[in-house]
Amino acid sequence: MAIAKAERLMNLALCLLGTRRPLSKRELRGSIEAYLEAGSDDAFNRMFERDKDDLRELGLIIETVENLDGETGYLARRDSNRLPPITLDAEEAAALGLAAKVWQQARLAGAASGALQKLRAAGMPEAEDAYEVHSALEPRIPVHEAAFEPLMLACRDRRPVTFDYRKGNAAKPEQRQVEPWTLECWRGHWYLAGWDRDRGAERVFRLSRITGRVRSRAGAFTTEVPDVVTVRETVESWAGETATRTALIRLRTGAGYPLRSRAVAVRELGNGWDELEIPYGHGLDAWLVEFGPDIVVQEPADLRADVVDRLRAVAKD
Numbered sequence: 569m570a571i572a573k574a575e576r577l578m579n580l581a582l583c584l585l586g587t588r589r590p591l592s593k594r595e596l597r598g599s600i601e602a603y604l605e606a607g608s609d610d611a612f613n614r615m616f617e618r619d620k621d622d623l624r625e626l627g628l629i630i631e632t633v634e635n636l637d638g639e640t641g642y643l644a645r646r647d648s649n650r651l652p653p654i655t656l657d658a659e660e661a662a663a664l665g666l667a668a669k670v671w672q673q674a675r676l677a678g679a680a681s682g683a684l685q686k687l688r689a690a691g692m693p694e695a696e697d698a699y700e701v702h703s704a705l706e707p708r709i710p711v712h713e714a715a716f717e718p719l720m721l722a723c724r725d726r727r728p729v730t731f732d733y734r735k736g737n738a739a740k741p742e743q744r745q746v747e748p749w750t751l752e753c754w755r756g757h758w759y760l761a762g763w764d765r766d767r768g769a770e771r772v773f774r775l776s777r778i779t780g781r782v783r784s785r786a787g788a789f790t791t792e793v794p795d796v797v798t799v800r801e802t803v804e805s806w807a808g809e810t811a812t813r814t815a816l817i818r819l820r821t822g823a824g825y826p827l828r829s830r831a832v833a834v835r836e837l838g839n840g841w842d843e844l845e846i847p848y849g850h851g852l853d854a855w856l857v858e859f860g861p862d863i864v865v866q867e868p869a870d871l872r873a874d875v876v877d878r879l880r881a882v883a884k885d
Contacts (some may be wrong), residue, residue, distance in 0.1 A: 573619075576602040580619050581628055585649065590633040590641025591702030627874045711776040716751070718782040719760055722749045726793070728765075728785040734777050739884055741779045745772070747789045750796070761802050770794075770802055774854075817868045821845050823862040853878060 582593065597603040597612055606612035614629055620642070626632055633641045639787065653723045656664070685800040722729045729748055736740035747763040749770075764771040819827060821840045828834065833843045843866075846852075853874035856863055865872040 572602065576600065576615075577619055577626075580616075581623055581644070582630070582641060584623075584630060584644035585646060590631070590635065592639050592641050594770075596642070639824060664866060673883060696766045713758060713778065715760075715775050715778040715782050716758060718784070719775070720751060722782070723750055724758075726789055728789065729782050730781045730785060732779045733773055734779055739881055741777075742772070745785070745795075747774070747791060749793050750776075755848060763789070767791065772802060777840050799803055811849040813848045813853065813868070814845050815848035817844050817846065817856070817870050818842070818864040818866060819859075820862040824859050827856075827859070827863075857882070 579602070580596065583596060583599055591599075593613070593616060596616065597606075603612055603616065607613055615682050620630060627643055629640055630644050631648075633643065635641060719729065721727075727748075728745065730743055732741040733744045745765040747765065748759070748760055749762045750760075752759050752761065757776060760773045761777060762771065762773075763769075814832065817827070818837065818841050820837075821842055827844060827846060831844040831846050835843045837843050848868070848871060853871055856865065856871075856875050857878045865875050
């Protein structure tokens with residue numbers, strides 16, 4: 569249904585842009601196959617009016633002209649619908665080039681490189697790439713999760729979704745019904761922020777814990793999507809970036825460098841172990857589990873218990 573409507577809108581737009589004189593409804597109906605298949609004049613009129621409103625909402629300027637016989641005609645003048653020339657300075661071009669390189673390993677690689685080529689063909693200046701030469705660092709956003717693309721499209725189109733999600737301390741996944749807001753990347757992991765319908769609250773889901781297919785659902789969102797800053801703060805908090813206190817852990821010498829970079833204090837214990845004091849916020853237990861036998865939580869007790877529960881859940885598998 570969506571593909572058929574998109575094709576019908578495209579054909580109507582091409583007809584209106586390609587004519588030098590206003591076209592009547594009768595002429596448009598005879599030129600577009602989908603309109604010819606309308607069951608009645610009333611069905612065609614309703615379809616045409618909806619399509620015309622949709623095109624105008626998308627930004628197409630459609631003029632309504634009445635001829636000498638009193639018949640109404642429609643056209644979209646090319647000069648009225650032509651976009652202004654794209655002008656970018658060297659710094660803006662460099663920023664776009666860098667953004668395109670970021671997505672080279674993700675599902676958006678084709679769209680990013682294609683958009684960059686079109687901008688260059690339109691006259692965008694070639695900018696020197698600071699990451700191309702004399703640098704061992706390259707910007708990348710890895711996207712390996714199959715759920716990324718359907719969730720990205722659902723966020724864009726404001727479509728509710730369902731998926732099976734396995735929490736870090738759960739033995740098996742459970743189905744979640746979510747109104748997706750946005751995707752955020754923290755510490756190399758992708759998170760989805762949205763409204764959990766079953767729990768009646770906002771939640772954040774790590775994409776690597778989504779199992780099976782992401783399925784779209786019909787209907788509109790039941791809650792208002794918050795502004796971008798609020799969503800990002802939610803993701804930051806649930807990803808463990810917002811620390812409210814500190815935790816004391818033992819870490820095997822030579823291991824856990826990401827933890828060492830966040831430590832506010834480090835003390836050598838000997839026998840191949842160090843003691844670290846690190847910021848403690850929501851989600852830290854899930855991160856610590858990833859270091860397996862190289863880490864031992866000393867305090868607080870609730871963090872230690874959460875890590876043990878997660879490890880036991882993994883051991884059951």
